Amino acid sequence: MEESILVIVKPDGMVKGLAGYVLTRFEATGLRMVAARMAKVTRELAEAHYHHLRDKPFYEELIRFIMGEFDNNQDNVLAFAFTGENAVRKARAIAGATNPEEADYRTIRGSLGRVTTKGIFENVVHVSSDPIEGEREIKLWFWPEELTVELFPTKMAGTRKGWLEPGGPKTRTGPWPEEYK
Numbered sequence: 026m027e028e029s030i031l032v033i034v035k036p037d038g039m040v041k042g043l044a045g046y047v048l049t050r051f052e053a054t055g056l057r058m059v060a061a062r063m064a065k066v067t068r069e070l071a072e073a074h075y076h077h078l079r080d081k082p083f084y085e086e087l088i089r090f091i092m093g094e095f096d097n098n099q100d101n102v103l104a105f106a107f108t109g110e111n112a113v114r115k116a117r118a119i120a121g122a123t124n125p126e127e128a129d130y131r132t133i134r135g136s137l138g139r140v141t142t143k144g145i146f147e148n149v150v151h152v153s154s155d156p157i158e159g160e161r162e163i164k165l166w167f168w169p170e171e172l173t174v175e176l177f178p179t180k181m182a183g184t185r186k187g188w189l190e191p192g193g194p195k196t197r198t199g200p201w202p203e204e205y206k
Contacts, residue, residue, distance in 0.1 A: 028112040029059075029176045030153040031162035032120075034103040036066075036093035038149035043137060044103045047150055050133060051107060054115045059173045060106035064166065066092050073165055090145060106163045108176060113155055120152040 032051055034044045052058065064070075071088045078084050093100035107116065121132025125148050128135030138148040153159035160177055169175070 027108065027110060028156040028159060029106060029108040029163055030112045030116050030159040031166060032105045032107060032116060033151040035091060035149060035151060036102060037147040039101055039103065043149060047133060050119050051116065054119065056107040056109040056112050056115060058105055059108050060167045060171050062104050063101055064104055065100050066102055068092060086145065095145060104166045106167060106172060113153060116152045120150050123148060
């Protein structure tokens with residue numbers, strides 16, 4: 026089944042210079058890269074991205090981590106949108122388990138990730154967990170015209186209306202719809 030996913034090289038992966046390696050691993054699966062961008066992660070973007078975890082005890086730490094506060098203020102990440110047959114299964118097999126200590130040693134997280142002495146998962150990459158999350162995340166991180174193919178229906182009508190707000194326009198830093206807060 027054709028699926029679309031978001032892959033992010035997190036700040037710990039950027040600090041370690043792993044962006045090229047991560048990209049090579051994902052491209053080797055035959056998935057098609059349809060967008061890429063370097064981004065500075067603002068608090069608003071981080072909260073929108075991880076909105077589904079807002080009730081977890083580690084939420085604030087996760088927000089600060091993706092913003093680069095634990096990696097010498099490396100606040101840039103590299104985001105990719107990939108599409109292809111069974112993209113979620115393929116990507117998650119490459120990434121490995123979220124906890125690097127539980128990930129197979131042949132995966133990105135198992136071979137390059139670690140758990141800090143403070144219990145922070147430095148797991149190098151984020152990968153969408155299912156096709157629905159993939160679509161939501163791609164729409165959050167990319168404008169429709171930044172994708173090399175049309176993955177999802179859009180209402181562009183010659184204007185730069187964001188996907189997440191029915192009346193437009195979305196800016197990269199918000200405002201986000203209530204369901205994403």
